[in-house]
Amino acid sequence: MLVLTLLACAPEEDSGNPIVYAFPEGFRWGAAGAAHQIEGGNTNNNWYQFETLPEFAGKTVEPSGAGVDGYARYESDADLLVDLGADVYRLSIEWSRVEPERDVWDEAEWAHYLAVIEALRARGVEPMITLHHFTDPIWTYDLRDLECASGPTDTNMCGWTNPEVPAEFAEFAAEAARRFGHLVDEWTTFNEPGGYLLSGYLGGAFPPGEMNLSREDVGARILPVAAGMLDANAAAYASVKAADVIDADGDGIIARVGFTNSIQWILPADPDDPADVAAADRVRDLYGYLFPDAMINGLFDRDLDGVPEEEHPEWAGTCDLLGYQYYFRMYVISLPNFPPVEAVPCDATMLGLFGLDPAVLGCPDVHADDVTQMGYEHFSPGLGLLAPQMAERYPGTPLRVTEAGIATTSGQRRGESIVRQLAGLSEAIEAGSPVDGYIHWSLTDNFEWAHGYHPRFGLYTVDLDTFERTPTEGVDVFAQIIADNGIRRDLWEKYGEGDHLSPGE
Numbered sequence: 001m002l003v004l005t006l007l008a009c010a011p012e013e014d015s016g017n018p019i020v021y022a023f024p025e026g027f028r029w030g031a032a033g034a035a036h037q038i039e040g041g042n043t044n045n046n047w048y049q050f051e052t053l054p055e056f057a058g059k060t061v062e063p064s065g066a067g068v069d070g071y072a073r074y075e076s077d078a079d080l081l082v083d084l085g086a087d088v089y090r091l092s093i094e095w096s097r098v099e100p101e102r103d104v105w106d107e108a109e110w111a112h113y114l115a116v117i118e119a120l121r122a123r124g125v126e127p128m129i130t131l132h133h134f135t136d137p138i139w140t141y142d143l144r145d146l147e148c149a150s151g152p153t154d155t156n157m158c159g160w161t162n163p164e165v166p167a168e169f170a171e172f173a174a175e176a177a178r179r180f181g182h183l184v185d186e187w188t189t190f191n192e193p194g195g196y197l198l199s200g201y202l203g204g205a206f207p208p209g210e211m212n213l214s215r216e217d218v219g220a221r222i223l224p225v226a227a228g229m230l231d232a233n234a235a236a237y238a239s240v241k242a243a244d245v246i247d248a249d250g251d252g253i254i255a256r257v258g259f260t261n262s263i264q265w266i267l268p269a270d271p272d273d274p275a276d277v278a279a280a281d282r283v284r285d286l287y288g289y290l291f292p293d294a295m296i297n298g299l300f301d302r303d304l305d306g307v308p309e310e311e312h313p314e315w316a317g318t319c320d321l322l323g324y325q326y327y328f329r330m331y332v333i334s335l336p337n338f339p340p341v342e343a344v345p346c347d348a349t350m351l352g353l354f355g356l357d358p359a360v361l362g363c364p365d366v367h368a369d370d371v372t373q374m375g376y377e378h379f380s381p382g383l384g385l386l387a388p389q390m391a392e393r394y395p396g397t398p399l400r401v402t403e404a405g406i407a408t409t410s411g412q413r414r415g416e417s418i419v420r421q422l423a424g425l426s427e428a429i430e431a432g433s434p435v436d437g438y439i440h441w442s443l444t445d446n447f448e449w450a451h452g453y454h455p456r457f458g459l460y461t462v463d464l465d466t467f468e469r470t471p472t473e474g475v476d477v478f479a480q481i482i483a484d485n486g487i488r489r490d491l492w493e494k495y496g497e498g499d500h501l502s503p504g505e
């Protein structure tokens with residue numbers, strides 16, 4: 001029915017291959033990457049320590065090593081964006097490169113990022129800069145001394161709960177904005193602070209590898225780290241606004257500063273069980289809303305009861321653009337006494353961290369073809385379904401999809417994922433959700449954190465010996481959608497129909 005409605009108003013309705021899902025004029029199209037995942041040779045941050053120190057052995061399947069040689073290949077990678085027709089590239093600046101020691105700038109590294117940004121601008125691609133994408137300089141929190149035995153020093157500041165660390169982050173942000181403000185108008189402070197927090201301080205899958213599983217630990221450790229990050233966000237927001245005073249491309253935007261939020265499609269494992277329904281709400285509140293509630297409304301749910309009542313006017317209004325990042329459907333089971341919110345997600349990898357088995361807990365079966373290389377369930381409608389949910393909770397805040405993608409080696413599956421997710425997004429926008437763009441994760445294959453290099457998210461796949469980039473079928477599909485600012489009937493017929501992904505890895 002909806003397809004027919006869109007057909008009727010598509011501009012090329014008589015072409016024989018009309019646009020069946022359209023996007024608004026001026027919709028932004030892009031792809032993303034992140035420094036530590038592509039550059040290689042990032043040896044001065046906590047992830048490098050996590051990958052290489054013996055005490056964290058087994059936490060990651062392999063080290064990031066040479067990355068995908070992204071540090072050296074930034075010009076030819078920028079050409080790939082041109083081939084796609086993308087007008088935005090979301091990239092991160094590696095803080096530990098430009099500030100290898102506290103208050104010491106590395107001019108050669110700043111020059112490198114200037115060259116990267118100039119290469120993008122020279123090709124008509126707008127850089128969207130992320131200041132923190134999961135990695136911290138070692139001097140902010142050294143994994144060799146997590147206890148901070150001798151208290152904070154300039155070489156180990158002991159992490160976000162030391163108020164000097166948010167201040168240092170804001171100084172780095174100001175420096176980036178001062179140096180690049182004439183070329184950059186869109187800034188992201190934190191990438192997925194919720195994922196960073198819960199993976200690093202609850203499940204232990206990210207550095208610093210902490211598992212804070214008692215109720216006391218959650219209050220004493222996890223929430224204070226979140227509060228430190230919120231201080232850092234507010235300080236960086238203010239410092240970027242003050243330092244970037246130039247509209248780089250004359251579009252009226254001088255410095256739009258936001259963050260990107262991981263938010264999945266979360267459902268109760270048993271929709272008829274009120275305990276699971278309430279558990280799913282609690283997980284959604286913690287995982288999806290803790291940070292945006294604080295940054296947009298200045299309200300913090302410190303006791304994690306689902307009601308953000310702690311007032312922080314100093315955090316309010318520190319998000320001009322809410323990026324959302326979607327990858328999977330997640331079922332939730334109520335599990336009394338399991339911190340932090342008496343619930344567990346039906347995700348084999350996450351449950352494995354706690355020695356729990358999804359089948360024993362009663363998690364629903366997932367269709368085998370929908371399981372990706374990441375082990376979770378790809379559910380295409382989620383991307384569109386989430387947009388009205390966030391628009392309703394954060395009225396007045398513009399939204400952008402800043403990441404979505406699939407880990408697969410199958411061109412057909414990647415095409416299906418792109419076409420189906422974007423069809424749902426088109427419907428959501430048509431129905432009024434204020435989403436202004438879509439940025440695909442990711443431009444090339446890359447280092448997928450604890451999973452190493454096995455998951456293949458790239459539109460361009462990378463030979464890990466030669467670093468040669470080869471377009472996947474996803475490039476043809478995405479480039480055609482970008483060129484048409486919509487999905488034509490032939491793409492929909494080839495990739496859109498079907499309740500499940502095609503079989504494949």
Ligand code: BGC
Pocket residue numbers: 034037191192195262325403441447448457
């Ligand atoms: C992160 C990326 C990651 C992607 C795919 C997002 O959570 O921002 O760094 O590679 O998901 O797992």
